[in-house]
Amino acid sequence: MGREEQLHINVPSLFRCPISLDVMRSPVSLCTGVTYDRSSIQRWLESGHQTCPATNQPLPSTDFVPNLTLHRLIHLWTQSSSSARLRDSLAPPPAARSSPSEILALTERIATGTARESCCGALKKAAEFASYREENRRFLAGSDGFVAAVVRVLTRGGEGSSESEIEVLELAVRVLESILTENGVKERLNKLLLRSDRGNCLSPMVSLLRSGRLASKIGAVRILDSIAVDNESKRSIAETEGVLAESIRLLVADTDESLRDVVLPLLIKLAVARSMKARLVQLGLVPILSGFISDQDSTGPTVERALRLTQMVSTVAEGRQAVSEDASLAGSLVGRLMKASRAATEDAVAVLWSVCCVCGDARVKERVARSGGMTKVLLVMQSEEDAGVKKMCSDLMKALRSGCETVDSGMVSYETRTTHIRHR
Known part of the structure; x- marks a missing residue:
């Protein structure tokens, strides 16, 4: 044995x-x-x-x-x-037992080292030190110049795609991810990666999304999510060449749930501007979300995030058109009514309202009606307390009853907790 x-x-x-x-x-x-x-x-x-995680119970x-x-x-x-x-x-390994002075020396090696072997060795020791205990992570996060030194290694890697360059990037992301929750780290990363003199320095993250190992992809997405703190930073991240495209590709190319659990929240954060929503639709996000919503094996968090993103992109004309053109999505949305959380049910209602009432798409109305939509919408309307959602349900009932009759969507608006949609 x-x-x-x-x-x-x-x-x-x-x-x-x-x-x-x-x-x-x-x-x-x-x-x-x-x-x-x-x-x-x-x-x-x-x-x-x-x-x-152990019981799958919702956490109040x-x-x-x-x-x-x-x-x-x-x-x-x-x-x-x-x-x-x-x-x-x-x-702990020897590096985890390192003294503060030894770690400070490592910081100097990370900051000034140019040889790949030197950087890799120093980053590995820093990662071991951080992984051992919380006190070590706090020490690294508070060490003067440590975060900046690791970011310097990260940005020196640029858009490198060779195996050795990717290894350095992965180690840098591993170290940064380990201290991400410590005080002040996210703010420093936001400044160093998005507001530096060199401008946007996110190309190494895109390289990892494209060529890194699973853990590095997750780490890169978590770092991007952590620095998306306001509309300016969200726009800067979303407009970085490759971020949206590679994120969507990961949803298709990699079925690992842990990766999906970080990519979908990132896209929700970035889908704030109209241009970004239109770009996500152009990159083919709606059919992917439709697959998550219709898949009975999808976990609750995946379905709820997919519904949230679908609702967000349905606030622009390109998104409503993509939803209308997906033959199975309307029926899947009806199927999720009353079977998800209240917020997710409201998102599903909002999407149906957008395509049936704002667009007045007869094809979608027919699909909703065939899926038992009138009964489901009526049940939601009877149980819902939010006046805006009740109004959407009422509009939907009228639209479904009238068949091809189009609701005067120019006079209708609604407001959920986070979104205000008006007919465009």
Whole structure:
């Protein structure tokens, strides 16, 4: 029996994080009562999830509290003589035990190093140091010039696509992602990547979206999401050559759910300007979203984000046309009514209202009617409290009853919590 098998058998399941399956270093509990390692559950929540990973229960609150009892039990267990070999296996690598002065020296090497080997070695040590414990990550984030040094390596890589260049970019993103949630890091990255003297410095991110490994793609998307803090930065990111195209390509080319869980929220953030919505439609986003909405195997978060994005692009003429031309989307939207969250149901109603009432598309009305749309819309109208959504449902009922009769959409408007649509 190998050493890894022995460790797997001997580790009490209670001590393993349900997400990473590793022994928890900082156990914290959600409101559902399930305990996770802090770093794992932070990643889960920051990627946009609103459910407990172990139970799939919706979370009324995403706050968590340290599980001090379990932390103490794990500490006692790892200190026991019967767990000596496991304790050895959990010991941090040399780089994780580095002193602050050694890390500061690493920062200098990262900032001034030009040789690939030197940069890779320094970045690997920084990544090991950051991965060991929260205190290390806070130290790196607060170290003068550290973030700027890593960004300098990242931007030096430019649009490199060779294997060695991609490796350097991946290591830089790995280090930045590890400290992304620390105080002030997102703000510094926003300034360094979007507001530097060199202008927009996001081409390395595009290279990773195109050629990086899965973990690097996820890291690159998370960094882009973190620096999209206002309309100016969102527009700058969206207008960067390749960001939107590569993001959409990932939704088609890679079926990994963890990647989808970060790409869809990023696109929701970036789809604020009319031009960006039209661009997303041009790049073929609507058929992809239609596939997520109609797929019964799609998870709740994926469906809700797909409905949100569909609603957002349906506020422009190009989006409404794409929705109308998708033969299956109207029926899928009807099928999701009352079967998703309240917000997702409102998004589905808004899309149907856009194509049936604003556009008055007879083909879509027929598809909605054939799918039992009148009954579903009536149920939503009866259960809905929001006056704007009730008005949309009422308009939909009239449009569906009248067959090909077109609603005077120029006189109708609605406002949901986040969107105001007017006939264009």
